[in-house]
Structure formats: C-alpha cells, structure tokens
Amino acid sequence: MMNNASDTPAPTPPPPDHPAVHAVGLTVVRGPRQVLRGLDFDVPRGRITGLLGPSGCGKSTLMRAIVGTQAKVTGTLDVLGLPAGHAALRSRIGYVTQAPSVYDDLSVRQNLDYFAAILDPGRSAADRRRENVEHAIADVDLASHADALAGNLSGGQRSRVSLAVALLGTPELLVLDEPTVGLDPVLRRDLWQLFHTIAADRGATLLVSSHVMDEAERCHRLLLMREGEILADDTPDALRTQTGTDTVEEAFLHLVDEAIAAAAGNQPRRPGHSRKESVR
Numbered sequence: 001m002m003n004n005a006s007d008t009p010a011p012t013p014p015p016p017d018h019p020a021v022h023a024v025g026l027t028v029v030r031g032p033r034q035v036l037r038g039l040d041f042d043v044p045r046g047r048i049t050g051l052l053g054p055s056g057c058g059k060s061t062l063m064r065a066i067v068g069t070q071a072k073v074t075g076t077l078d079v080l081g082l083p084a085g086h087a088a089l090r091s092r093i094g095y096v097t098q099a100p101s102v103y104d105d106l107s108v109r110q111n112l113d114y115f116a117a118i119l120d121p122g123r124s125a126a127d128r129r130r131e132n133v134e135h136a137i138a139d140v141d142l143a144s145h146a147d148a149l150a151g152n153l154s155g156g157q158r159s160r161v162s163l164a165v166a167l168l169g170t171p172e173l174l175v176l177d178e179p180t181v182g183l184d185p186v187l188r189r190d191l192w193q194l195f196h197t198i199a200a201d202r203g204a205t206l207l208v209s210s211h212v213m214d215e216a217e218r219c220h221r222l223l224l225m226r227e228g229e230i231l232a233d234d235t236p237d238a239l240r241t242q243t244g245t246d247t248v249e250e251a252f253l254h255l256v257d258e259a260i261a262a263a264a265g266n267q268p269r270r271p272g273h274s275r276k277e278s279v280r
C-alpha cells in the first residue's frame with residue numbers, strides 16, 4: 001500500500017488488537033541513499049515501544065514516515081489501521097520532534113490555546129478546548145508554570161510544553177523523537193514515569209526514540225536499529241535472555257557483532273578482539 005495522504009472516508013475501524021503500526025518491506029530513500037531498507041515490524045497498541053540505535057541509523061526518518069511527513073516511502077505502512085499519512089490520522093497521532101516547537105513569546109497556556117484552536121477550531125468548541133488545554137498542562141505537571149513565558153522556561157520544561165501540545169486531543173499514538181535528550185537524570189526519570197502513566201491511564205501507544213541504551217530498559221518493547229535495518233524486535237527481557245547478556249546495551253553490541261559476522265560470511269573474528277560500537 002502506498003502512503004499518500006488521502007481524503008477518502010476512513011474505512012471500518014480495525015479490531016482493538018490490531019497493531020498501532022504495521023510495516024512490511026518499508027523503504028525510504030533520502031537524497032541518493034536508501035535510508036530505510038525493507039523494514040518489517042509491528043508496534044503493539046497500548047504499550048511503550050523504544051526505537052533505539054546509533055546516530056544516523058534512521059530513527060527520525062522512520063518516525064517521519066509513520067506520522068506521514070516523509071517523502072519517498074514505499075512498501076506497506078499502516079498506522080492505526082489506515083495508510084500512513086491518511087488525513088483521518090491527523091487528530092489521532094501526537095508527534096514531538098527533537099527540537100521543542102513552542103513560541104517563546106507566548107505563555108505555556110497561550111501556546112496550548114493556539115495549537116488547540118488549530119486542532120479543534122470554532123466558537124462551539126471553546127469549552128472543550130479549554131478543558132483539553134488544562135488537562136494537557138496537568139498531564140505534564142506544568143500547572144504552576146501555566147502563565148510563564150515559554151522563553152523563560154528550562155529546557156526540560158520546554159520539552160514538556162511540546163509534549164503537552166502533542167497530548168491535546170488525546171491522541172491514540174504518540175511519536176516522540178528523542179524527548180529526553182539534554183535532560184538531567186531526574187527530569188528523564190520523571191518524563192519516563194509520565195510516559196508510563198499516559199500508556200496506562202489513556203491506553204495510548206507510545207513510540208519513543210533514544211540513543212541512550214539505559215532508557216531501553218524502561219520500554220515494554222524494543223526496536224533496535226542499525227544502518228537502516230531492524231536488528232531486533234522484542235522485549236528487553238527476551239533480548240537479554242536470547243543474547244545471554246545482562247543489559248540491553250550488551251545485547252545490542254552482541255547483535256551488532258552477529259550482524260557484522262553474518263555480513264562477512266561468518267568469518268570468525270580474531271580471538272580476544274571485541275568490537276565496540278558506540279550507540280551515539
């Protein structure tokens with residue numbers, strides 16, 4: 001199925017156990033390069049799936065394809081039962097890019113009022129918008145800063161304003177591109193707690209990218225990527241067990257070594273030579 005946005009009416013909703021994202025042979029070309037190379041994977045509903053891999057492996061490109069903003073996408077990519085990019089998905093997906101997209105000269109509440117008015121326009125929706133804005137501010141724990149200018153907030157607080165924008169309209173799927181980058185350990189922990197609350201309380205599906213392997217341990221499920229391919233698609237426990245390692249980082253390095261050995265025609269490496277691949 002191609003992934004062109006379409007204004008045709010949405011077909012019958014898929015059954016609830018249908019995956020949030022279903023990809024078969026997903027390929028993306030950027031410039032002269034094939035950046036995603038025939039990916040097959042599912043993202044289960046109501047869970048937190050981590051998308052991890054080194055810088056440049058294609059995480060952001062995959063997220064852009066899922067939210068429908070990436071060109072030159074081929075293969076099957078269904079999102080919430082519709083082709084990625086379908087117009088009916090716009091209000092059902094929340095997307096937070098790496099750089100917080102907030103207006104510095106507006107307060108937290110004014111930022112949210114602005115985006116709420118775009119999502120749900122019209123005077124008759126005013127009460128609903130006000131309710132959604134207050135709900136989103138409370139969700140990201142910024143009620144005490146609701147009237148502060150976004151430009152005067154810390155980096156972590158600005159990230160949470162971006163997340164609050166994505167939560168407006170209670171999306172079924174949240175796609176978060178490296179939401180914890182640059183945050184201190186306490187804020188990172190708080191944000192991950194919030195992701196778990198959103199998944200548990202709202203039944204939302206979260207796809208969260210990171211290059212920090214310890215964050216992988218906080219996910220229900222992982223997609224480990226390398227050079228435009230999926231290296232593994234499993235739970236953190238299963239990955240550790242399968243590779244006989246103690247951490248997801250070690251499991252990832254083990255899988256990288258296996259992939260390199262397979263590509264080299266299974267030639268054994270020199271004894272004592274352990275390949276170390278940075279995940280950044």
Ligand SMILES: Nc1ncnc2c1ncn2[C@@H]1O[C@H](COP(=O)(O)OP(=O)(O)OP(=O)(O)O)[C@@H](O)[C@H]1O
Nearest residue numbers: 030031032035054055056057058059060061062211
């Ligand atoms: N506009 C572009 N034109 C051509 N190639 C691009 C473009 N944007 C990204 N790429 C290439 O696509 C590949 C994947 O990039 P992408 O941003 O998806 O990686 P990533 O895993 O998200 O990296 P990071 O963790 O650093 O954000 C990279 O090799 C990158 O150089």
